Amino acid sequence: MSEQARAWAAAAAVPDPEVPCVTVAELGILRWVEMRGAVAVAGVSPTYSGCPATAFIEMAIEAALCQAGFEARIERVLSPAWTTDWISDEGREKLRAYGIAPPEGPAGKAALFSAPEVSCPRCGSRDTAQISAFGSTACKAQYQCRACAEPFDYFKCI
Amino acid sequence: MALWEAVLELADDHLVLGHRVSEWCGHAPMLEEDLAMPNMALDLIGTARTLYDHAGALEGAGRDENRLAYFRDERAYVNCLLVERPNGDFAQTMLRQLYFAAFMEPYWRQALHSSDAVIAGVAGKAVKEMAYHIRHAGEWVIRLGDGTEESARRMQSAVRALHGYTGELFEAGADAGGVLPDRAALRGDWDRVIGEVFAEAGLRQPDGVPMQSGGRRGLHGEGLGHLLAEMQSLARAHPGAVW
Numbered sequence: 001m002s003e004q005a006r007a008w009a010a011a012a013a014v015p016d017p018e019v020p021c022v023t024v025a026e027l028g029i030l031r032w033v034e035m036r037g038a039v040a041v042a043g044v045s046p047t048y049s050g051c052p053a054t055a056f057i058e059m060a061i062e063a064a065l066c067q068a069g070f071e072a073r074i075e076r077v078l079s080p081a082w083t084t085d086w087i088s089d090e091g092r093e094k095l096r097a098y099g100i101a102p103p104e105g106p107a108g109k110a111a112l113f114s115a116p117e118v119s120c121p122r123c124g125s126r127d128t129a130q131i132s133a134f135g136s137t138a139c140k141a142q143y144q145c146r147a148c149a150e151p152f153d154y155f156k157c158i
Numbered sequence: 159m160a161l162w163e164a165v166l167e168l169a170d171d172h173l174v175l176g177h178r179v180s181e182w183c184g185h186a187p188m189l190e191e192d193l194a195m196p197n198m199a200l201d202l203i204g205t206a207r208t209l210y211d212h213a214g215a216l217e218g219a220g221r222d223e224n225r226l227a228y229f230r231d232e233r234a235y236v237n238c239l240l241v242e243r244p245n246g247d248f249a250q251t252m253l254r255q256l257y258f259a260a261f262m263e264p265y266w267r268q269a270l271h272s273s274d275a276v277i278a279g280v281a282g283k284a285v286k287e288m289a290y291h292i293r294h295a296g297e298w299v300i301r302l303g304d305g306t307e308e309s310a311r312r313m314q315s316a317v318r319a320l321h322g323y324t325g326e327l328f329e330a331g332a333d334a335g336g337v338l339p340d341r342a343a344l345r346g347d348w349d350r351v352i353g354e355v356f357a358e359a360g361l362r363q364p365d366g367v368p369m370q371s372g373g374r375r376g377l378h379g380e381g382l383g384h385l386l387a388e389m390q391s392l393a394r395a396h397p398g399a400v401w
Contacts, residue, residue, distance in 0.1 A: 049283045050176075050204025078208070079275055081282025107286070132190035133294050134197040142190070158286045 007040040008033040010068035011061050017053050018137050019155075021098035024057060028086025031077050033065075040070035045082040048138040048158075083107045084157050095155060096121045101143065103157035118154050120145035130154075162216035163236070163332035165277070166226070167374060169209035170237035173227055174382070175258055176202030177389055178245060187248055194294060198255065201287040205280060212276045228393035232383045233376040236331065240323040242373070242382040249309070250316040252298040256355065257320060259291035261327045264347035268339035277338065296355045303359025310360065317361055325369030332374070 001009075011033050012025035024030040024044070031043035042061050046054040058074045065072035084103035087095075092102035101121045115130040125147035132142040140153040180199035186192040210223035241258060245251045266285035272278045302309040327348070328341050356363060372378070393399060 046204070046283070048201060048204065049208070049280070049287060050200030050202070052200065078279025079282055081279065081286075132193055133290070134190070134194040136193070138197050138200055142193075156290075158290075 003040075004033065004035050006068065007035065007042075007065060007070055010064050010070070011040075011042050014057070014060050014064045017056050017060065018139075019095070019098070019100065021094045021100075022087075022091045024061060026088045026091030026094065028088065028091075029057065029082055030061065038071055039073055040065045041073045041075055043075050043077040045077045047082055051138050053137075084155065087155075099152055100140070101152055101154040103155050105157060107157050115141075116154075116157060118143050120148060120150060121152055122150040123148040160216075160332065161274075161334050161337055162213045164334035164338055165209055165213040165216060167236045167238075167331045168338075169206045169213055169226070170235050171241050171258075172202045172206035172209065174235070174237045174385065175241035175254075176200075176206060177385055178241065178243075179251070179255070181245055182251065191248075198291055198294070201284075201291070205284050205287075208276070208280050212280075224393065228390045232378055232386055235378065235382060235386070236374050236376060237378075237382075238323070238326045239370050239373040239379060240320065240327065242379060242385060243320060243323060244381050246316065246319065247312055248298075249302050249312040250319060252295045252302070253313070253316040253320055255291055255295035256299050257324050257327070257352070259288045259295060260348050260351040261344060263288035263292055263351075264344045265339050265341070268344070272337055272339075274337045292351060296351075299355050299361070300359045303356070303361045313359065314361060318364060321364050322367045322370050326371045326373060329371060329374065 011030055012023055014024045014030075016022055016024060016027055016029075019027075027047070029045050029047060031045055033040060033042045035041075042065065044058055044061060054076075058076070062072045062074050085107050087102065095102045099121050101118050104116050104118055115133070117126055118128050118130075119126055120128050120143075123145060125145055127146040128143050129146060130141060131144050131151065135142045135153050139156055141156050142151065143154045144151045176199045179195055179202065182191070182195040183199070184192065186195050206227070207223050210226045214221040214223065214226055240254060243250075243254060263285060266281040266288060269277050269281035270285065272281065299313065303313040304310070328345055330341055352363070
């Protein structure tokens with residue numbers, strides 16, 4: 001395994017602190033890892049402008065790289081902006097299994113005044129309603145399933 | 159006047175409004191709004207942080223985000239007057255958010271194509287967040303404007319209280335040399351969104367209201383000093399304090 005591949009594997013395995021069922025790679029916020037001389041540099045994108053977990057995630061990735069024996073540095077990548085389109089299919093399945101409905105459809109298509117239709121992660125019913133446009137973290141909204149009554153988090157599509 | 163000052167204006171707008179919105183934390187009329195307010199505040203403050211760092215780097219005098227946010231006095235703040243207006247009641251807060259977001263959403267949409275990579279990067283995030291703020295605040299303006307007699311009265315009185323502060327959004331501030339969008343050109347987009355929401359809410363835009371101005375020159379209302387006193391006191395009492 002090349003040094004670059006080893007560094008990627010170490011960084012990619014870091015779980016998201018607020019949604020620990022998925023890794024930073026599956027969420028798409030770990031953009032790349034490259035070797036610059038002996039230093040492993042990881043490019044990381046924030047999910048939301050004010051996501052309080054951003055600094056923590058950067059620290060966790062740096063720590064993982066250090067633990068794998070690298071001298072590490074993090075670069076914050078703002079452009080192009082992170083989008084939920086980059087969450088891998090595997091990541092979406094893991095979110096659903098964890099009880100969080102993954103984002104529906106491609107980003108940027110939301111109408112100005114309508115909440116998206118979301119499937120219940122528990123029973124799969126489309127008969128769900130938005131309780132709150134904002135949730136426990138910046139990236140989530142709150143929904144409830146009318147079929148099975150389960151309240152659940154929806155990973156907002158941005 | 160230079161680009162860094164124009165970026166500073168943007169940063170100040172976002173920090174001051176972010177702080178205002180955060181004042182609702184723990185005081186919102188319902189749990190869902192208690193979640194919404196800090197979330198919206200975080201979007202604004204997060205955007206401000208990147209803009210401050212960028213303004214500081216462009217200025218080249220060694221000022222970082224903390225220096226710019228916590229160690230400038232009222233007269234050195236160049237935010238527009240709308241964002242510093244007191245929260246008032248919930249109607250007034252939601253209308254202020256709608257007025258601001260309906261301006262910033264098309265602003266960031268233009269800024270996606272900025273020749274400045276940091277601005278374009280910030281825009282990529284912020285344009286989506288502002289669309290979300292328009293939706294959230296817009297729904298409340300409609301719900302309250304088209305609600306009970308009491309809520310409609312309060313919404314219309316919020317319009318009276320804030321409308322005179324909207325003109326400044328479209329005024330050119332520091333000369334950004336074409337790197338940032340032309341504010342005056344965004345009038346049509348703003349009018350369209352506000353018009354749509356007001357029509358559904360049954361609200362009237364008042365005629366002949368004189369427009370207030372001066373924020374970009376450091377001339378502020380009484381409220382900003384109080385806001386800064388609260389926001390800056392810790393950093394000034396304990397210089398160098400970090401989280």
